[in-house]
Amino acid sequence: MSSRLPRTLPDLDRRNLAWFVDKGMQVFMFVGGISAIVLIIGIFVFITKEGLPFITGSMDFAEFFTSPNWRPTSEENPTYGALALIAGTASVTGLAMLVAVPFSLGAAIFIAEFATGRTRETLKILVEMLAAIPSVVWGFIGLSLMNPLIIDTFDVPVGLNILNAGIILGLMAAPIMTTIAEDALKAVPDTYREAAEAMGATRWQIVWRVVLPASRNGLVAAVLLGVGRGFGETMAVLMASGHSINMPGGIFDSVRAVTATIAAELGETVQGSDHYRALFTLGMLLFLVTFVINLTADLVVRGIRKK
Amino acid sequence: MVDAQHIPAVAPDAKVAVRDLTVRYGNHVALKDVSLEIREHEIFGIIGPANSGKTSFLRALNRMDTFTTGMSVEGTVEFSGHDIRTIKNLYALRKRIGVVFPLPVGLPLSIYDNVALSPRLRGVRKRADLDVIVERCLRRAALWDEVKDRLKSLGSLLSGGQQQRLTIARALSQEPDLLLLDEFSIAVDPVTTMRIEDVLKELKKEVTIVLVTNLVQQARRLADRTAFFLMSECVEIAETEAFFDGRVKDPRSVDYVEGRFG
Amino acid sequence: MFAATELNNGNRRTQTLIKVLLLTMTLLLIVPVLIILTMLIVKGGPVLSFEFLFSDPKDEMTAGGIFPALMGTVWLVSVALLASVPLGVAAAIYLSEYAGDNWFTRTINLAIINLAGVPSIVHALFGVGAFVLFFKFGTSILAASLTLAVMTLPVVIVATRESLQAVPQAFREACWNMGATRWQTIRRVVLPNSISGILTGVILEVSRTAGETAPIMFTGAVIFMPFLPEGVGDQTMAMSLHLYAMATQVPLPEHATNLPYGVALVLIGMVLAMNAVSIGFRVWLRGKKKW
Numbered sequence: 001m002s003s004r005l006p007r008t009l010p011d012l013d014r015r016n017l018a019w020f021v022d023k024g025m026q027v028f029m030f031v032g033g034i035s036a037i038v039l040i041i042g043i044f045v046f047i048t049k050e051g052l053p054f055i056t057g058s059m060d061f062a063e064f065f066t067s068p069n070w071r072p073t074s075e076e077n078p079t080y081g082a083l084a085l086i087a088g089t090a091s092v093t094g095l096a097m098l099v100a101v102p103f104s105l106g107a108a109i110f111i112a113e114f115a116t117g118r119t120r121e122t123l124k125i126l127v128e129m130l131a132a133i134p135s136v137v138w139g140f141i142g143l144s145l146m147n148p149l150i151i152d153t154f155d156v157p158v159g160l161n162i163l164n165a166g167i168i169l170g171l172m173a174a175p176i177m178t179t180i181a182e183d184a185l186k187a188v189p190d191t192y193r194e195a196a197e198a199m200g201a202t203r204w205q206i207v208w209r210v211v212l213p214a215s216r217n218g219l220v221a222a223v224l225l226g227v228g229r230g231f232g233e234t235m236a237v238l239m240a241s242g243h244s245i246n247m248p249g250g251i252f253d254s255v256r257a258v259t260a261t262i263a264a265e266l267g268e269t270v271q272g273s274d275h276y277r278a279l280f281t282l283g284m285l286l287f288l289v290t291f292v293i294n295l296t297a298d299l300v301v302r303g304i305r306k307k
Numbered sequence: 308m309v310d311a312q313h314i315p316a317v318a319p320d321a322k323v324a325v326r327d328l329t330v331r332y333g334n335h336v337a338l339k340d341v342s343l344e345i346r347e348h349e350i351f352g353i354i355g356p357a358n359s360g361k362t363s364f365l366r367a368l369n370r371m372d373t374f375t376t377g378m379s380v381e382g383t384v385e386f387s388g389h390d391i392r393t394i395k396n397l398y399a400l401r402k403r404i405g406v407v408f409p410l411p412v413g414l415p416l417s418i419y420d421n422v423a424l425s426p427r428l429r430g431v432r433k434r435a436d437l438d439v440i441v442e443r444c445l446r447r448a449a450l451w452d453e454v455k456d457r458l459k460s461l462g463s464l465l466s467g468g469q470q471q472r473l474t475i476a477r478a479l480s481q482e483p484d485l486l487l488l489d490e491f492s493i494a495v496d497p498v499t500t501m502r503i504e505d506v507l508k509e510l511k512k513e514v515t516i517v518l519v520t521n522l523v524q525q526a527r528r529l530a531d532r533t534a535f536f537l538m539s540e541c542v543e544i545a546e547t548e549a550f551f552d553g554r555v556k557d558p559r560s561v562d563y564v565e566g567r568f569g
Numbered sequence: 570m571f572a573a574t575e576l577n578n579g580n581r582r583t584q585t586l587i588k589v590l591l592l593t594m595t596l597l598l599i600v601p602v603l604i605i606l607t608m609l610i611v612k613g614g615p616v617l618s619f620e621f622l623f624s625d626p627k628d629e630m631t632a633g634g635i636f637p638a639l640m641g642t643v644w645l646v647s648v649a650l651l652a653s654v655p656l657g658v659a660a661a662i663y664l665s666e667y668a669g670d671n672w673f674t675r676t677i678n679l680a681i682i683n684l685a686g687v688p689s690i691v692h693a694l695f696g697v698g699a700f701v702l703f704f705k706f707g708t709s710i711l712a713a714s715l716t717l718a719v720m721t722l723p724v725v726i727v728a729t730r731e732s733l734q735a736v737p738q739a740f741r742e743a744c745w746n747m748g749a750t751r752w753q754t755i756r757r758v759v760l761p762n763s764i765s766g767i768l769t770g771v772i773l774e775v776s777r778t779a780g781e782t783a784p785i786m787f788t789g790a791v792i793f794m795p796f797l798p799e800g801v802g803d804q805t806m807a808m809s810l811h812l813y814a815m816a817t818q819v820p821l822p823e824h825a826t827n828l829p830y831g832v833a834l835v836l837i838g839m840v841l842a843m844n845a846v847s848i849g850f851r852v853w854l855r856g857k858k859k860w
Contacts, residue, residue: 009387009403009484012394018428019396022750029667032659036680036726039719043687046698106594114588125848126599132844133602133837134780135689136809140816140833141605174598202580204587225686232688234783235809239817259690259783266697266787283694287687294686298679374745402748412743415736415762415859424757425747463740463860474743481747 044287051280058274059281068247070261072275080278082285084245088255091248092241093230095166096173100230101223104174108181108222113207124182131175135235142168142240156252160242163251168240169230177226184218185211221297228293232286234259258282322347322485322515323368327382330363330372337363340382341541343534345485350507350516352530352547354523354563359536361519362408365487368517369404370397387484402429405478405514409490411470413462414477418445418454421462421473425481440480447510448476449502467494475503479510486510489519504529523564527551535560609834616831630793630815631825635832640797641710641805642839645785646778648714648801649721654771656718657725664726665733666741666755685723689783692720696788711801713789720784721774728770732763737860762859769850776843780836782809792818808836 059080067081111123142164150159188211196206212219234257242254243264262279269276323345330338338360345351353361370391372378384391386400394400402425414421422441423431431437441458445451450472454465462473471494478486488507492500507516507529520526526533526547533547535557543550543560550564620634627633660677668674696716706712736759744754790807792814798805815821815829 009389009399011399012386012389012396012403014399015396016399018750018753019398022398022752025752025755026667029659029663032656032661033663033668033677035656035660036677036684036722039722040680040683040687042699043684043691043695043719046703047691047694050694050698050702103594103598106591107598110588110591110595114591121852123595123599126602128848129841129844130599130602132776132780132840134782134809134840136780136782136813137833137837140812140829143816144829145605145608171598171601178598202584204584205580228686232686232691234688234690235813239813259688262690262694263783263786266693271702280694280698283691287691290686290688290691291683294683295679298682369746371742371746374742398748398750400748401746404746404748406746410739412739413860414740414743414758416758424744424749428747428749428753461859464858477743477747 044284047280047283047287051277051284054274054277054281057277059278064281068245070245070256072265072269072278078274080274082258082282084247085256085258085261085282087248088241088246089231089237089257089259091162091255092165092169092237092257093227095162095251096169096230097223097227099167099170100174100177100226103170104177104222104226105181105219107174107178108185109207109212111178112182112185113203113211127175127178130171131179133172135172135233136239138168138172138236139239142236146240154252158242158252158254160240161252161254162241162248165237165241165255165257166251168236169233172233172236173226173229176229177222180222180225181215181219184215184222187218188214217300217303221301224293224297224300228290228297231293232259232290234263238263258286320346321385322387323517324385325364325368325382326384328364328367328384329381330360330367331379331381332363332375333377336539338367338536339539341536342382343541343544345515345517346532347515348511348513349531350511350518350529352526352533353517353519353536354521354526354533355536356563357521360539361536362489364536365406365408365489365517365519368485368487369401369406373397402481403484404487405481405483405485406487407471407474407478407489407491409493411467411474411494413465413470413473415461415463417459418462418465418473419458422476422480425477444476444479447479447503447506448472449499449506450476468496468499471495472499472503483514486514486516487519488516490521491518492520492522492525500525523550523566535563537563606837609830609837612827613830613832613834616827617834621831622835625795626793630819631821631828635808635811635835637794637797638806638808638811638832639835641790641794642779642808644710644798644801644805645714645717645790645807646775648710649717649778650771650775652715653718653722653725653774657722658729658767660722660726661729661733662755665730666751666759681723681726684719685727687720689720689781692716692784693787695719696784701788707802708787708791708804709789709802710798710805711789713785713805713807714801716784716788717778717781720781721777724774724777725770728773729763729767732766732770733759735766736762740860765850765854769847769854772843772847772850776840776847779843780809780840782807782813786810808832808839812836 064080064082066083067079068084069079069081070085071079107127111120115123143160146164146168147159150156150164192210192214193206196210201209237257238260241257241260243256243260244254245256246253248255262282266279269279321344326342328338328341329336341364353364355361366375366378367380368384372380391400416424419441422444423437426437426440431440442451445454450469453469462470465473471491475491510516518526518529530547532544533550534541535543537559543555543557545555549555550560553561555561622634622639623636624634625636664674664677693716696712700706700712700715701708740758741754744758785807789804790810791804792810794804794806812829812832815832821828
């Protein structure tokens with residue numbers, strides 16, 4: 001054999017410390033990655049685990065969804081009708097959306113299409129600050145500032161009602177909707193705008209005819225996520241809605257939300273009782289509804305990407 | 308494992324032996340059925356027009372298909388007798404191969420750390436040792452005089468030509484067995500290019516070099532042997548001078564070298 | 570010079586009108602908040618004092634300070650961060666540095682979106698079912714903090730992933746070509762260049778965590794506790810729950826009606842201050858070019 005035989009390089013086949021550290025870290029990162037999946041499944045499993053015995057046991061489906069009588073603490077005949085709670089949540093969220101959708105879309109359009117430079121940055125930061133206010137503070141505002149204001153302005157006996165909670169919730173949901181809607185508007189390529197501009201369209205015509213149609217899906221997703229946010233809000237609604245079981249008839253009625261019911265009653269139930277399990281069942285309902293909303297929003301957003 | 312009988316199948320002094328190498332990006336074939344050998348301690352030139360598969364060849368040698376989406380490689384590449392598709396430690400392979408691609412990348416670290424990164428990864432810890440390596444590599448890449456007073460500033464903020472030389476210094480800092488250079492002088496002025504070329508001639512004693520270039524004269528100045536790639540195929544492999552004195556077989560090779568196309 | 574046609578004038582007038590309308594809508598979202606903040610400051614400001622911040626509540630919480638609640642929030646946030654930051658950063662690194670574009674990655678992304686959208690009270694139920702009962706942590710700082718950690722995990726993941734992805738791919742490839750392993754590349758090049766962005770996200774998470782109420786109500790926070798927690802097994806007071814209690818549960822005598830405003834002002838001050846730091850940090854980072 002020639003002395004010039006290629007020398008072999010043993011290190012190419014030797015797995016060293018760096019190789020094993022790399023593999024180890026990859027496993028660790030993967031665990032982090034699947035944690036989100038594990039947790040979302042975990043949430044469903046654990047609330048179902050506590051709620052299911054009620055569903056399979058003493059729950060009456062017809063009563064749950066059609067009766068407005070939520071009397072879990074009644075001695076002789078407890079009833080679990082969630083209709084009033086669902087209606088309460090729906091009415092508050094509905095009013096909140098009436099307030100928040102036009103305003104946040106308007107704000108998003110202004111920030112994305114009209115504002116420039118420092119104004120734009122300032123407005124974005126203010127919107128972000130708005131999103132940062134904790135829900136319990138919002139609830140406190142509803143209770144202490146809005147309540148007397150509504151009583152004085154509209155001459156009604158109680159200021160803790162759909163109107164109060166709806167406005168509060170609207171202000172809470174607005175920042176997230178503004179941010180997502182603005183992202184959707186920004187995602188429309190500038191070439192679209194330039195093409196329309198070259199044809200002599202004004203800024204508003206461009207927005208109305210070109211940008212809004214092109215970003216429709218993103219705007220829908222923004223509204224959906226806002227709805228999801230309002231639907232799941234707890235402390236603010238608990239504190240501002242009056243928290244009394246009523247089928248809503250007008251915006252000055254006090255109502256009770258699904259979320260608020262759980263928050264108010266869980267502390268007073270006996271673990272394992274029907275009442276306790278019924279609250280977890282309400283939790284399952286909330287989980288499923290928000291899950292569907294988020295999923296839909298995601299599918300809608302994915303719709304724009306495909307185009 | 309590579310068995311002893313397997314090795315004599317290639318030339319005894321082959322550093323890299325490539326057989327039937329095909330590189331695809333999705334459905335697009337970038338390189339087709341290339342077989343060649345690169346000998347230890349030679350400068351192997353690869354010339355050819357744009358999109359002829361030169362860069363894909365280098366990418367395959369460094370197993371860049373593992374992190375390039377859509378890139379797939381067929382055929383075998385042996386590096387010092389090891390099939391690079393079956394070795395257990397890919398990182399060790401890449402440590403032995405220094406690469407310089409035409410788009411310069413100064414890492415967002417200090418100039419010093421850019422060059423010290425590879426030595427640190429292989430376990431050099433002492434500051435004095437690192438200082439020596441950093442200075443040597445920067446000098447060889449003809450960058451030392453320009454940056455010696457600001458080794459702490461960011462490598463990613465240097466000018467294009469300086470980043471190019473920083474990339475060369477980084478490749479040298481690996482103390483590689485094999486150096487892959489892809490149009491390294493594209494952003495470097497002629498005088499500096501000459502200085503680096505002189506260094507490459509020196510380095511030949513320690514390192515095997517593959518030089519992809521679109522400058523035919525650069526291949527002539529540096530390369531011992533040269534391959535001519537055209538339209539994803541290797542048309543000709545010969546001693547570099549053969550391209551210039553008409554000893555090559557394929558007429559297209561002569562046409563290219565004489566500047567009739569490309 | 571062109572003479573402005575009537576049509577152009579009309580267009581311009583509509584344009585201006587719409588612009589003003591949109592600006593008004595934007596301001597209508599923001600102005601109430603400024604009014605609210607002003608009122609909180611007017612009513613809560615006089616309550617604030619060194620003593621208010623650093624003494625215990627007295628006379629069935631109708632007097633005294635908020636020190637145990639303040640400390641409780643520090644406890645809850647710290648323990649929650651210990652759990653969520655490593656996990657969230659790992660998840661973000663996985664998504665940004667390892668995961669390919671496939672159904673599995675999409676599932677993870679979907680899970681993150683959903684995790685962020687789960688109502689806080691459902692997180693509370695999960696905390697009760699999982700941490701308090703199943704893992705037998707009882708109602709404790711540990712259970713409450715873990716519930717908060719699960720809830721704010723998406724904030725860390727999203728912020729971290731964004732700052733990792735801001736590091737150009739070419740830097741990674743340059744490192745891999747030198748024989749650096751993925752982890753070496755992450756540790757030496759990717760993380761050092763995204764750490765400030767990650768920090769911004771963590772500060773944002775702190776501000777979110779500090780303000781949450783529902784997830785801690787049944788998992789570890791209590792309305793009143795006469796001593797400070799000594800470990801993660803103890804229950805604790807918390808600023809957010811303290812505000813809820815002061816506003817709804819405690820009958821306040823005439824002279825103390827401004828107390829909850831003070832609590833609200835401190836809470837919102839904490840949260841907004843951290844947000845401001847996070848935003849300021851981000852703006853500062855944007856101005857600092859590294860490549």
